[in-house]
Amino acid sequence: MYFAGVDIGSITAKAVVLDNDTILSTSLARTGHDSRNAGRMVLEEALGEAGISEEDLAKVIATGYGRLNVDFTDEKVTEITCHARGAHFSLPDVRTVIDLGGQDSKGIAIGDNGKVIDFVMNDKCAAGTGRFLEVMAAALQVDLGDLGSISRESKDPAPISSVCTVFAESEVISRVAEGVLKTDIIAGIHKAIASRIFAMISRIPVNEKIVMTGGVARNSGVVDALEERFKTRIIVPGMPQHMGSLGAAIIARERSNET
Amino acid sequence: MKTGVPGKMCDTLSTLFDMRQDPYSGARSLHAAGRSILGYSCSYVPEELIYAAGVVPVRILGDNKQRVAWGGHLQNYCCSLSRSTLDMALNKEFDFVDGFVFGHTCDTMQRLSDILRINAGFEFHADLVAPSRLNGEAAFGYMLEELGEFRSKLEARYGPISDERIVESMAVYHENRKLVRKLYELKKRSPGKITSTDLIWAATAGYLMDRAGHTRLLRALLDELESLSVTPEPGDEKIPLFGIGSVMDQWEFLDMMETAGGTFINDDFCNGGRYAEDFVPGPDEPMAALARSLMGRASCPCKHGGDRSTALIDKVKYSGAAGVVFFLLKYCDPHSFEYPHLKYLLGELGVPSILVEIEHGAVSMESMRTRIEALLETIKGLKQAR
Numbered sequence: 001m002y003f004a005g006v007d008i009g010s011i012t013a014k015a016v017v018l019d020n021d022t023i024l025s026t027s028l029a030r031t032g033h034d035s036r037n038a039g040r041m042v043l044e045e046a047l048g049e050a051g052i053s054e055e056d057l058a059k060v061i062a063t064g065y066g067r068l069n070v071d072f073t074d075e076k077v078t079e080i081t082c083h084a085r086g087a088h089f090s091l092p093d094v095r096t097v098i099d100l101g102g103q104d105s106k107g108i109a110i111g112d113n114g115k116v117i118d119f120v121m122n123d124k125c126a127a128g129t130g131r132f133l134e135v136m137a138a139a140l141q142v143d144l145g146d147l148g149s150i151s152r153e154s155k156d157p158a159p160i161s162s163v164c165t166v167f168a169e170s171e172v173i174s175r176v177a178e179g180v181l182k183t184d185i186i187a188g189i190h191k192a193i194a195s196r197i198f199a200m201i202s203r204i205p206v207n208e209k210i211v212m213t214g215g216v217a218r219n220s221g222v223v224d225a226l227e228e229r230f231k232t233r234i235i236v237p238g239m240p241q242h243m244g245s246l247g248a249a250i251i252a253r254e255r256s257n258e259t
Numbered sequence: 260m261k262t263g264v265p266g267k268m269c270d271t272l273s274t275l276f277d278m279r280q281d282p283y284s285g286a287r288s289l290h291a292a293g294r295s296i297l298g299y300s301c302s303y304v305p306e307e308l309i310y311a312a313g314v315v316p317v318r319i320l321g322d323n324k325q326r327v328a329w330g331g332h333l334q335n336y337c338c339s340l341s342r343s344t345l346d347m348a349l350n351k352e353f354d355f356v357d358g359f360v361f362g363h364t365c366d367t368m369q370r371l372s373d374i375l376r377i378n379a380g381f382e383f384h385a386d387l388v389a390p391s392r393l394n395g396e397a398a399f400g401y402m403l404e405e406l407g408e409f410r411s412k413l414e415a416r417y418g419p420i421s422d423e424r425i426v427e428s429m430a431v432y433h434e435n436r437k438l439v440r441k442l443y444e445l446k447k448r449s450p451g452k453i454t455s456t457d458l459i460w461a462a463t464a465g466y467l468m469d470r471a472g473h474t475r476l477l478r479a480l481l482d483e484l485e486s487l488s489v490t491p492e493p494g495d496e497k498i499p500l501f502g503i504g505s506v507m508d509q510w511e512f513l514d515m516m517e518t519a520g521g522t523f524i525n526d527d528f529c530n531g532g533r534y535a536e537d538f539v540p541g542p543d544e545p546m547a548a549l550a551r552s553l554m555g556r557a558s559c560p561c562k563h564g565g566d567r568s569t570a571l572i573d574k575v576k577y578s579g580a581a582g583v584v585f586f587l588l589k590y591c592d593p594h595s596f597e598y599p600h601l602k603y604l605l606g607e608l609g610v611p612s613i614l615v616e617i618e619h620g621a622v623s624m625e626s627m628r629t630r631i632e633a634l635l636e637t638i639k640g641l642k643q644a645r
Binding site: 065068077078079080081104111113115116117118119120121123203205 | 589599602606611613614616625626628629630632633636637640641643644
């Protein structure tokens, strides 16, 4: 039997198709202004890659901020529950999930069964999210995908005191004007994010085995800074951005088996 | 009958629902009919004494309009309740009140009192400085003296207040709080008969009208709800939750929570469950009885005395709630300070909780929906695991 999960995030939409325990296919696209269409597109792409049609799916679950807008899924589950389940499926020993997505940052404590015990989310503030890094990359005129490797060249990370996206951008521009190296500014930004996330996640039980999901997990500089701050290894799964859609597909399978 | 339709379960709820569309309409009507009205800020203002002076005390709540006039007087880190209160005063939207009475609670409310007094130009203004510590005889003596001064101030403006009037007024308020408690008891017994929105609004409406009139409304509501026969349809049962925070005036949020499948079975909002927790002292002089009543009620985090956290956690346990929603005004220091400790205590109990922070006029319902739905999913997951 086939199951699918569709995660419609603020920046990207993702889909995963499962054949029982095996991931058959994945897809990813920019969400853009039409989240419903983006969700439909990634599902169709993943189905095409898997070589099956929508009628072959026993159940589809939507997650992510755009989950409520779609009409082609059977159920909707929050991204918090889905990221927990996806992370647990990929790394069963892990008990803490740090999910840094496009506009949300979350900490999730999970139990032995992969279900959520506790969670914490950022408020409206975009600090520590993908959007924050996009703004910083634009201010420094570097590609978003290069932030991680550039920061690893830093010998002396610049102190970035503000974690507010708007204020941090001004601070970064000031550092540029002061002649601080780009590598040090970027490393400083990553350390600021790590401090912010550490403070937020301290509100929930944190286990040493931490997994990081969401698009920001692809930034090795943020992962390094988080490891330094948490004093433990941060595990990044093979497809960090797909953990939500994977979790949704797993829940679809579970619920299908229940009925 | 299907459960959980806000404002639709009975005639009195429909009446209350209509009132909610324009919260101060009742106060305006009373003013137009010649009644004197005083606005006030928080739970530690003695409504009973104001009422005994023949004046209707009306508690000021926030609203969700985009507001800007406060910007010249308050800092950005002041809560949206203080901002909207000042903004409405500066915009002359409180033309039905003679003035304001402030209780001595958080820093923001203390300073708002002065800013409003200086800039809004009402004819009456009073600060009642309730003691920070609410237990002990020294605090009682202090409270008694403050109440005495406030009584004199009211008498200078509205004429003598007899002891008999104070006793009668206290009886009106004790009776009213008893009925609010009965409504909460009914909610616990038959959660499907009244939604969280209607429950908390029914309690809140008393702040905005003549209290004796509100008591009549509550009696009618209780009679109607008691006679309702409600059998929840399969899948219609909601997960019982407990709300903690200062003022709950976000009705859209409560409707969203009900739609998502959760309901506040009880709460500690100062315009809801906390208000209902009355303290009726033994026989005493009227002013002393009023002082003891104010000091003996469930405390808010602005005050010391008693063990608020233990009492609150016990209340959560007794309510049977499966989870807790901390519903805090952004920048509300007193509630934010106690949040980590309360969350820790709830964690020890195995009760999941979430924090929702709001600002009047800038409420993002979708992100709140995600938090509420995730809490409900967490509760269901924990239930399955047990």
